Amino acid sequence: MPSFDWKAVQKHILIHYRWVFVVLFLLPLSALYDIYFYVRSWLIFRVNSAPRQHGRRLQHVQRQVKAWHDSGQQQHMCTARPGWQTISFRQAKYKQIYTNISINMIDILELDTQKQTVWCEPLVTMGQLTATLVELGWTVPVVPEMDDLTIGGLVMGSGIETSSHKAGLFQHSCVSFELVLADGSAVTCSETENAELFYSVPWSYGTLGFLTAVEIKIVPAKRFVRLEYRPCNSPAQLLQEFSDATKREDGNQFVEAICFTRETAVVMVGNMVDSAEPGKVNCIGRWHMPWFFKHVESFLSSGTAVEYLPIRDYYHRHTRSIFWEIQDIIPFGNNVVFRWLLGWLVPPKVSLLKLTQSQAIKELYENNHFIQDMLVPLDRLGPALDCFHQEVQIYPIWLCPFLLPSRPGMLQSVGDEDRFYVDIGTYGVPHVADFKPVETTRRVEKFVRENNGFQMLYADSYLTREEFRQMFDHKLYDKLRQQLPETTKAFPEVYDKVNRNARI
Numbered sequence: 001m002p003s004f005d006w007k008a009v010q011k012h013i014l015i016h017y018r019w020v021f022v023v024l025f026l027l028p029l030s031a032l033y034d035i036y037f038y039v040r041s042w043l044i045f046r047v048n049s050a051p052r053q054h055g056r057r058l059q060h061v062q063r064q065v066k067a068w069h070d071s072g073q074q075q076h077m078c079t080a081r082p083g084w085q086t087i088s089f090r091q092a093k094y095k096q097i098y099t100n101i102s103i104n105m106i107d108i109l110e111l112d113t114q115k116q117t118v119w120c121e122p123l124v125t126m127g128q129l130t131a132t133l134v135e136l137g138w139t140v141p142v143v144p145e146m147d148d149l150t151i152g153g154l155v156m157g158s159g160i161e162t163s164s165h166k167a168g169l170f171q172h173s174c175v176s177f178e179l180v181l182a183d184g185s186a187v188t189c190s191e192t193e194n195a196e197l198f199y200s201v202p203w204s205y206g207t208l209g210f211l212t213a214v215e216i217k218i219v220p221a222k223r224f225v226r227l228e229y230r231p232c233n234s235p236a237q238l239l240q241e242f243s244d245a246t247k248r249e250d251g252n253q254f255v256e257a258i259c260f261t262r263e264t265a266v267v268m269v270g271n272m273v274d275s276a277e278p279g280k281v282n283c284i285g286r287w288h289m290p291w292f293f294k295h296v297e298s299f300l301s302s303g304t305a306v307e308y309l310p311i312r313d314y315y316h317r318h319t320r321s322i323f324w325e326i327q328d329i330i331p332f333g334n335n336v337v338f339r340w341l342l343g344w345l346v347p348p349k350v351s352l353l354k355l356t357q358s359q360a361i362k363e364l365y366e367n368n369h370f371i372q373d374m375l376v377p378l379d380r381l382g383p384a385l386d387c388f389h390q391e392v393q394i395y396p397i398w399l400c401p402f403l404l405p406s407r408p409g410m411l412q413s414v415g416d417e418d419r420f421y422v423d424i425g426t427y428g429v430p431h432v433a434d435f436k437p438v439e440t441t442r443r444v445e446k447f448v449r450e451n452n453g454f455q456m457l458y459a460d461s462y463l464t465r466e467e468f469r470q471m472f473d474h475k476l477y478d479k480l481r482q483q484l485p486e487t488t489k490a491f492p493e494v495y496d497k498v499n500r501n502a503r504i
């Protein structure tokens with residue numbers, strides 16, 4: 001009598017019925033978490049209490065750094081933010097070894113409509129920021145679409161959105177940073193004050209100091225985004241349509257594309273407007289509405305169309321379906337019955353999904369999943385899509401153009417001039433026969449490196465230290481790490497925090 005393989009059964013259930021746990025537990029828990037922090041942020045911003053607390057919180061960070069100093073600087077330092085809360089694929093192994101510095105700074109400090117800037121603490125999330133600003137008729141130039149992305153992570157890492165072809169990456173909308181350095185001193189930096197530090201903070205991943213406040217430009221927000229959907233039925237048509245839309249001087253505030261196969265795609269071009277044509281408003285963010293990418297796919301058959309999306313619905317259009325990752329977590333999540341019954345609970349929080357991920361799921365994503373955002377020069381988009389098709393054949397693919405201004409720092413554009421790049425986002429199950437995570441990712445990383453591109457570092461990076469230094473310009477960064485007091489003792493290099501071996 002063959003023995004019953006309980007492990008195999010357990011693994012099958014954990015993988016194929018993850019949705020049971022997600023729907024019954026994670027969805028309600030995610031909703032409660034969001035309600036609490038929405039109410040809290042709303043109240044604290046209204047009673048204007050956060051600014052008074054900021055000074056106290058800043059001193060708390062400085063005291064912790066000085067305590068590290070006095071304790072003999074045994075280990076490097078990192079933030080105490082739990083790894084499961086971060087919008088990155090893995091958790092940071094180093095957080096278990098390094099001295100954790102608590103930076104519980106989660107409030108919007110001040111909105112200055114004269115100067116047209118907003119002061120935020122690093123744990124302010126994009127959902128919190130847009131909920132606060134849009135109601136007051138303002139927004140920030142680049143709004144990375146996932147609610148739970150934090151200002152600290154978007155500055156110290158990177159942030160991109162469909163307005164980036166005009167406004168650059170998230171870092172390019174920042175006016176100044178307040179940091180606590182390795183010696184416990186608090187400094188501010190901007191283009192006119194400590195400029196070299198200002199240009200080195202983005203992509204430094206907390207290895208030059210702790211971010212305690214960020215001043216970000218604000219721009220007027222209008223009620224709707226007029227969105228035009230342009231279906232493409234060949235790679236050549238996609239390249240032409242996408243490139244023209246990106247390079248157009250006037251208008252085209254928002255540009256993105258979703259490729260559904262190697263031949264078919266939909267280019268979307270948007271502009272903020274104050275009023276909508278009757279009957280064309282699509283509140284796609286409503287709890288019972290279809291997943292945005294599925295709605296976009298429908299235009300492949302119905303043809304070019306125009307809709308008006310309320311601006312917050314537009315900003316967070318990919319949030320409810322976590323781009324298209326939710327289809328591997330709740331396969332029937334776009335079913336109309338599920339949407340009307342439980343759509344108001346979606347999406348499960350990425351942080352809670354990470355916190356409760358079983359070993360079986362972890363191995364499944366390790367061996368049968370590919371999640372990368374590669375940033376390549378716009379004129380290399382064609383060969384890049386060929387490379388992704390050959391290596392992973394994952395669809396949909398998200399295309400988001402951005403302007404990389406020629407400035408000092410980790411990201412150096414080709415020829416030291418402002419250049420258009422494009423983020424190629426691939427998230428899903430590879431459909432090639434011989435997918436091998438490490439070898440495949442390294443071949444894609446090689447293509448990106450050879451085409452003067454960059455890898456977004458929330459994902460698995462298999463680059464060697466040398467390859468990493470080829471991809472990211474470390475000249476100014478190395479100079480500052482030598483210049484700023486105690487920095488090489490206090491913090492590792494970026495590579496030591498983002499390479500695959502630094503994460504579990």
Ligand SMILES: Cc1cc2nc3c(=O)[nH]c(=O)nc-3n(C[C@H](O)[C@H](O)[C@H](O)COP(=O)(O)OP(=O)(O)OC[C@H]3O[C@@H](n4cnc5c(N)ncnc54)[C@H](O)[C@@H]3O)c2cc1C
Binds near residue numbers: 037039041043053125
């Ligand atoms: C509904 C409500 C209203 C309040 N109103 C006021 C007020 O008007 N004035 C006032 O001075 N105090 C107010 N408080 C108290 C204030 O929130 C806390 O005293 C202060 O923020 C200290 O926070 P904490 O250290 O207790 O951690 P909390 O702020 O309670 O947060 C706990 C942890 O959750 C995480 N976290 C919290 N918020 C977020 C977020 N938005 N994004 C990501 N992670 C997050 C952080 O890692 C943090 O360490 C209010 C509290 C609540 C619950």
Ligand SMILES: NC(=O)C1=CN([C@@H]2O[C@H](COP(=O)(O)OP(=O)(O)OC[C@H]3O[C@@H](n4cnc5c(N)ncnc54)[C@H](OP(=O)(O)O)[C@@H]3O)[C@@H](O)[C@H]2O)C=CC1
Binds near residue numbers: 153
């Ligand atoms: N549209 C977009 O642009 C999207 C971007 N992303 C990715 O998500 C990331 C943001 O995720 P999020 O969870 O917010 O960020 P994380 O908490 O993952 O932080 C990213 C890095 O920034 C460091 N960091 C964060 N806050 C501070 C601070 N106050 N002081 C010093 N260092 C800090 C962290 O250091 P430590 O490890 O010490 O905590 C970590 O190394 C982005 O970098 C981006 O790569 C994901 C989805 C969409």
Ligand SMILES: CC(C)=CCC[C@@H](C)[C@H]1CC[C@@]2(C)C3=C(CC[C@]12C)[C@@]1(C)CC[C@H](O)C(C)(C)[C@@H]1CC3
Binds near residue numbers: 353354365423425
């Ligand atoms: C620049 C842009 C637009 C990046 C988008 C990146 C997202 C698609 C990524 C960021 C974090 C991310 C890797 C994540 C996951 C999916 C894709 C995400 C959301 C999930 C939820 C997939 C399921 C996994 O079991 C697990 C929970 C670990 C991760 C968590 C992080």
